[in-house]
Amino acid sequence: MWAVRHVTDEERRARLARRHGLAPAHRYDEAVAATRAMTVLHATEAPSVHLALHARVADLAVADVDRALYEDRSLVKQLAMRRTLFVFPRDLLPAAWGSASARVAGPLAVRLAKEAVAGGLSEDGAAWVDAARDAVLARLAGGDELSAQEIREQVPEVAAKVELGRGRWAQPVPVAPRVLGLLGAEGSIVRARNATHWRTARPRWTAMAAWLGDVPEPLTEAEGYAALVRRWLWTFGPGTTADLRWWLGGTLGAVRRALADVAAVEVGLDGGGVGWVLPDDVDPEDPVAPWAALTPVLDPTVMGWKERDFYLGGLGPRLFDTNGNAGTTAWWDGRVVGCWVQDDAGVVEVRVLTDLPDEGHAALAVEAERLTAWLEGHRVSTVYPSAAMAPSATR
Incomplete structure (x- = not known):
């Protein structure tokens, strides 16, 4: 397929300036709009969310971000691509649950089952994981928000530790955070209110159903990847197949299928590469004043x-x-x-x-x-x- 047109690096930088809200003249009016524009926000470090939004939103207050996260719940933290914690716009969660988050949760469950056996918790690791999962979900079903330590204290099934590593590197590790990580990746529970200030992460956990009230069904894997890729292409396009595969944390086959599902269009890039844009996003971008x-x-x-x-x-x-x-x-x-x-x-x-x-x-x-x-x-x-x-x- 011949490239529709050539997108220069200068034009890519102009798209970035406007769509990412980084040029001061193109900042967004509020936190949710800025998050949607970025597809998701990295949340591995707690302050990154607030600072990323401050860079993109005019007249933002810390309380505005906290309101979106903890009161309106229009922004939700979810473990997803590349086993990384992100802040998602609420409407994009079903796409992640059916695709990128599921890809993370599967290996986490397998590893936890092996650790349960190796740590002497059970001879049937998969059964132990199921029992631990059920116990935590039962404790959080009423909507209580508990810290990892409180869950460990109140749910005997996850109170144990397993020894990881060998020899001088061996050390006992609590299993509760690992079970919570798995349930979070699955979308069964969620990081709720933070127990301290915005610059430090001390999340309380609760059931996703209690937090959101109305929990939609996950999309299928193909639908989920297509939805994520569609958002990514608007935010970051043109991008290469390698860019998408890395960001998505998916297989090459999943990326190619998603590109086909959204009818992505090839464009030429500086250096001779090929990038992708959405079919309704091929028009040239006007330059942006220095910012x-x-x-x-x-x-x-x-x-x-x-x-x-x-x-x-x-x-x-x-x-x-x-x-x-x-x-x-x-x-x-x-x-x-x-x-x-x-x-x-x-x-x-x-x-x-x-x-x-x-x-x-x-x-x-x-x-x-x-x-x-x-x-x-x-x-x-x-x-x-x-x-x-x-x-x-x-x-």
């Missing part, structure tokens, strides 16, 4: 593609850790140009790693002031610092 933005650790834009040269250039080793986790990023005119950190007083400092015009430095300084004011002196920590974020890092 600046500061995004958090594991931001969905930075993590949206596997092939990142069109916005990251050669800065990857300095801005990602060795496991592929992105640290904070500073953007100028559609490209990542550095990172940001905070000093002891919580003031945001931008570290630029490449040459910028004075206009770029000035725009990033404005964004640093905006983020500093929003954080109100609170410091945000991370377990995924990049090399550029280290105290001793210099350009």
